[in-house]
Amino acid sequence: MPRLLVLFLLASLALANPRVGLHQGFTRMVLDLPQGSHYRLVDREGRLVLELEAALPPAQVRVDSPELLGYRVAGKTVELRLRPGVEVRTFVLEGTTPGTYRLVLDFKKAAAPKARKPDPPRPVVVLDPGHGGPDPGATHVFPGLGLLMEKTITLDVALRVKRILEAKGVRVVLTRATDTDLAPPDEPDLWKRKLADLKKRARMADPKKTLFVSIHVNSAPRPARGVETYYLGRAADPEALRLAVWENGGGEVGRRLTRETETLTDKVLKDLLAQANLSFSEQLAGKIEARLSQAAASPDRGVHSAPLYVLRYARIPAVLVEVGFLNHPQEGRALATPAHRQAVAEGIAEGILQFLSSGAYAFK
Ligand SMILES: [Zn+2]
Structure with missing residues (x-):
């Protein structure tokens, strides 16, 4: 061709x-x-x-x-x-x-996208109502009101916070849901009881959870008024140290657990990852403190660091909040009322929600 x-x-x-x-x-x-x-x-x-x-x-x-x-x-x-x-x-x-x-x-x-993306994982908040069972925490008697116990108030407030958070789609785990502590029931030794109890609560701040909030009621030798929020660290002043000793079990038990926590805190402060977590804890504390003070119309006594045993194992942002003074003539009486407890719970929940949605803390 x-x-x-x-x-x-x-x-x-x-x-x-x-x-x-x-x-x-x-x-x-x-x-x-x-x-x-x-x-x-x-x-x-x-x-x-x-x-x-x-x-x-x-x-x-x-x-x-x-x-x-x-x-x-x-x-x-x-x-x-x-x-x-x-x-x-x-x-x-x-x-x-x-x-x-x-x-x-x-x-x-193009193939249609898969029916629906799975929901993002829901945040899990651990609420720790302080004390319980044989340990009443702070107590005070008001004429006409009878005996007020910290353990009753912390549980009631925690249950109220739980309801508010759950309504917002947040999962809540309680360290206790009844009037009990977490120590073995047959342990007679006070020191061992407190140690086992606090350890069990502290261990619940594991990485499967999102954040940890321990709820307490303050009590002072001289009646004061207001709310305080703590994260793990060395006590910067005698007041923070006094509170740590008290919340760590009081007396000799409290002093011993506080010393132990201080040693660990020094180690934690040298660990970069732990430091990052502490910085988130401080931010969480700030948000809860501000919202709580506003919602409860109670003076803002600030965010502090203290060697609190219940925060020592936390691998997630963890704080301890003091929702008011039980032995203050007005605040103590207010803490006995459902209305004030609800306001307190709303403040704590708002602080938690604000923290969860803040850009500073990337919820995974
Ligand atoms: Zn307490």
């Missing part, structure tokens, strides 16, 4: 217009191209264009299939007009005549 004729045949094949076929679920376009010639699909400002090495006769074709609206051929380009959400798959087949190959473009609707 004369060489000129071969060239002419190839050229005429290459110049053929694309063929379009409609199929169930996809539209197929086929082009015959000269063997060895290249093609590429490019995105030109949102329009899909097929670039070729051979020029085709100009054409503007309306296809109107569920996948392809139409295409326009201009020189060496084929501009494709796809419907939204359509994907293109290309592949090549042997040519039907020697010296050619077939380029196939299949247009198909």
Whole structure:
């Protein structure tokens, strides 16, 4: 065959217009191209264009299939007009005549995204109502009100915080839900009881949870009024140390547990990861302190650090909140009322929710 004729045949094949076929679920376009010639699909400002090495006769074709609206051929380009959400798959087949190959473009609707993304994991908040069972915590007798016990108030407030948080989709775990401590019931030794009790509570601040809030009621030698929130650290002043000794069991037990916690705190402060966690604890403390003081209309006595045993094992942001003074003539009486306890609970819950939604703390 004369060489000129071969060239002419190839050229005429290459110049053929694309063929379009409609199929169930996809539209197929086929082009015959000269063997060895290249093609590429490019995105030109949102329009899909097929670039070729051979020029085709100009054409503007309306296809109107569920996948392809139409295409326009201009020189060496084929501009494709796809419907939204359509994907293109290309592949090549042997040519039907020697010296050619077939380029196939299949247009198909992209697979629908999986029904629904799974819900993001829900935050889990550990609430620790201080004291319980044989350990009443702070106590005070008001004429007409009888004996008020810290353990009763902390449990009631914790249950109220739980209800508020759960209504917001937050999971809540309580260290105790009844009037009990967490020590083995047959342990007679006071020191061992307190140690076992606090250890069990503290161990619940594990990484499977999101944050830990221990709830307590203050009591002072000289009646004071207001709320305080603590995170783990060295006591900066005698007041914080007094509180740590008291909340760590009081008396000799409290002093011993406080010394132990101080030793551990020094170690914690050298650990970078623990430091980061402490910084989150401080932020959580700040949010709870501010919201609680406002909601309970109780003076803001500030955020402090103290060697509190119940916070010592925390691998998540962990704080201890003192919701008021039981032996203050007004505040103590207020803490006996459901209305004030509800206000206290709302303040704590708001602080927690604010912390959970703050950019500072990336909830995973
Ligand atoms: Zn307490």
